[in-house]
Amino acid sequence: MDYFSNETATQTLPKKKNRLSQLIVRLGLGAFTIAVVVHVIGILLAVFVFYKWVFPVAEDPLSPPGGGGRSGGQMVHNIKPTKNPVMSTSVLSNRIRSTSKNPEVSLPDSSTEMMNAALPMTVNTTALGVGRDGIGRDGNSDRPGPGHHNGPKNGGLEQTSIAQLIPTIMKGRCSDSERLKMVQEAGGTPAVEAAVKKSLQWLKECQNPDGSWGNKNQVAMTGLTLLCYLGHCEGTQSLEYGENVTKGMTYLINVGLKNNGSLSNNTTANSWPYEHAIATYALAETLTFSRALPFQVPELETTVEKAIKVITDGQTKEGGWDYKYADSGRNDLSVVGWQMQALKAAKASNVKIDNYNNVIRKAMDWIGDKKGGAYVGDGRFAYTGKNARPGMTAVAALCLQQHGKGNSASVKESVKLIMDGLEMRDGRSKPKDEFSSDYAMQYMGSNFNIYASYYAVQVMRNAGGKHWDAMNDAIIAEILPAQNPDGSFKPEVGGKGGESSSAGGPIYLQALNTLMLEVYYRFLPTSAGNGRRSALDEFH
Numbered sequence: 001m002d003y004f005s006n007e008t009a010t011q012t013l014p015k016k017k018n019r020l021s022q023l024i025v026r027l028g029l030g031a032f033t034i035a036v037v038v039h040v041i042g043i044l045l046a047v048f049v050f051y052k053w054v055f056p057v058a059e060d061p062l063s064p065p066g067g068g069g070r071s072g073g074q075m076v077h078n079i080k081p082t083k084n085p086v087m088s089t090s091v092l093s094n095r096i097r098s099t100s101k102n103p104e105v106s107l108p109d110s111s112t113e114m115m116n117a118a119l120p121m122t123v124n125t126t127a128l129g130v131g132r133d134g135i136g137r138d139g140n141s142d143r144p145g146p147g148h149h150n151g152p153k154n155g156g157l158e159q160t161s162i163a164q165l166i167p168t169i170m171k172g173r174c175s176d177s178e179r180l181k182m183v184q185e186a187g188g189t190p191a192v193e194a195a196v197k198k199s200l201q202w203l204k205e206c207q208n209p210d211g212s213w214g215n216k217n218q219v220a221m222t223g224l225t226l227l228c229y230l231g232h233c234e235g236t237q238s239l240e241y242g243e244n245v246t247k248g249m250t251y252l253i254n255v256g257l258k259n260n261g262s263l264s265n266n267t268t269a270n271s272w273p274y275e276h277a278i279a280t281y282a283l284a285e286t287l288t289f290s291r292a293l294p295f296q297v298p299e300l301e302t303t304v305e306k307a308i309k310v311i312t313d314g315q316t317k318e319g320g321w322d323y324k325y326a327d328s329g330r331n332d333l334s335v336v337g338w339q340m341q342a343l344k345a346a347k348a349s350n351v352k353i354d355n356y357n358n359v360i361r362k363a364m365d366w367i368g369d370k371k372g373g374a375y376v377g378d379g380r381f382a383y384t385g386k387n388a389r390p391g392m393t394a395v396a397a398l399c400l401q402q403h404g405k406g407n408s409a410s411v412k413e414s415v416k417l418i419m420d421g422l423e424m425r426d427g428r429s430k431p432k433d434e435f436s437s438d439y440a441m442q443y444m445g446s447n448f449n450i451y452a453s454y455y456a457v458q459v460m461r462n463a464g465g466k467h468w469d470a471m472n473d474a475i476i477a478e479i480l481p482a483q484n485p486d487g488s489f490k491p492e493v494g495g496k497g498g499e500s501s502s503a504g505g506p507i508y509l510q511a512l513n514t515l516m517l518e519v520y521y522r523f524l525p526t527s528a529g530n531g532r533r534s535a536l537d538e539f540h
Contacts, residue, residue, distance in 0.1 A: 174233035202487030211247030223282035224511035261306025277338035284345035319366030379413025394455035441474035
């Protein structure tokens with residue numbers, strides 16, 4: 001039986017006419033008229049949708065997602081990677097010009113959303129290939145980045161902040177609160193950070209029209225100055241210094257384009273490997289910061305890759321480096337120090353480096369070798385051959401610290417020599433030997449060596465404990481008072497070894513002093529005698 005039928009029904013009831021149908025009949029409207037009305041409505045809807053798609057309502061780039069204005073005194077900036085970002089600042093429209101065979105390259109435009117990196121920005125990591133802990137694998141290649149996890153390669157909506165895209169070792173430099181916190185935790189005072197800001201402002205006023213700094217050795221001076229800005233997390237997106245950084249970066253890239261990767265205006269001079277390595281160091285750090293941007297700076301990565309190849313190809317058979325990148329049996333520890341810093345920075349930037357591990361191994365073997373290398377014994381290192389020089393002690397110690405040898409006996413002895421010098425500063429001890437006197441850190445004293453001090457400050461920051469405490473006291477007592485009210489630094493009296501402001505000029509003096517003051521947060525300390533894992537281990 002069909003339970004849904006009614007077997008008792010004997011009549012078929014007439015169907016009731018639909019009211020709408022009756023109304024249409026009364027009005028005399030037929031099927032043709034109805035069809036016309038339906039088509040008109042459809043056309044109007046199509047026009048509306050098309051108009052909204054072609055002319056979308058512009059969103060306020062400074063408003064946080066979902067509306068509601070600003071909250072907690074912070075602005076959320078959503079950076080949407082595009083192939084042709086909207087122009088917002090005149091500086092990023094500058095062109096990198098070259099007289100070489102390379103065509104003129106225009107710097108890409110920046111969105112108005114590219115603001116100070118200290119702000120809580122977010123980016124879509126799909127286009128950047130970002131992993132959870134940093135830069136993972138490149139979205140267009142299989143090249144690994146310094147992050148611990150692979151980023152999305154073909155899709156994904158993961159969001160991350162600008163700070164997360166910066167390697168762990170550099171993160172402390174990217175906000176006022178973090179910088180001040182690190183300064184104070186390391187025994188410094190707010191005056192340290194204030195001095196850095198005054199110095200950066202002074203440097204801003206000294207930039208040449210072509211983007212360089214200095215009146216001689218401009219490539220090296222520009223590199224050192226850029227390191228000062230980057231040490232304070234002032235990249236191309238900086239509100240205050242973005243234009244200066246971009247012009248300086250453009251100047252160095254242009255030099256590299258003209259010289260097929262060699263970063264010097266005079267590659268016949270003995271000293272050009274110094275300039276080249278310092279500029280490579282700066283451009284490599286610039287590249288690291290640019291990884292977070294929604295566009296790639298033209299020729300930047302290519303220039304760094306070529307510059308690093310100059311360094312790796314220029315290594316001597318013994319493992320060191322020399323003037324003119326020659327391989328004649330001479331090895332110069334001072335030249336080596338800058339090459340090692342450039343290599344470290346390039347590795348952190350995720351740039352391609354052929355045979356990196358072997359290059360570093362050879363260099364480390366040469367530095368620590370007592371027979372044919374730089375080590376003389378008792379913490380002392382030679383400038384060349386067996387020519388032991390006080391200023392070289394910290395150069396070698398820093399290189400060894402940065403590459404996993406901070407606990408070696410030679411580094412511990414070097415730290416002790418620097419400590420002896422610091423204890424001389426306030427009269428607690430008398431000079432034990434010439435090596436220690438260079439590290440007394442008496443800025444206006446006859447033994448002050450700013451070149452040795454630049455390295456020694458980093459060595460003691462890595463050593464930590466009482467060693468850093470003594471160096472921190474010296475920085476506050478000696479470096480801070482040496483700054484003039486306008487942000488510049490007084491010429492030092494000593495200038496031992498020709499490494500004074502008279503040799504490098506006022507920009508050289510300014511940059512090294514500024515980098516020493518930024519040591520509180522510029523890099524996280526590596527392990528050195530304290531059993532901790534080195535922050536640089538993530539790059540090796």
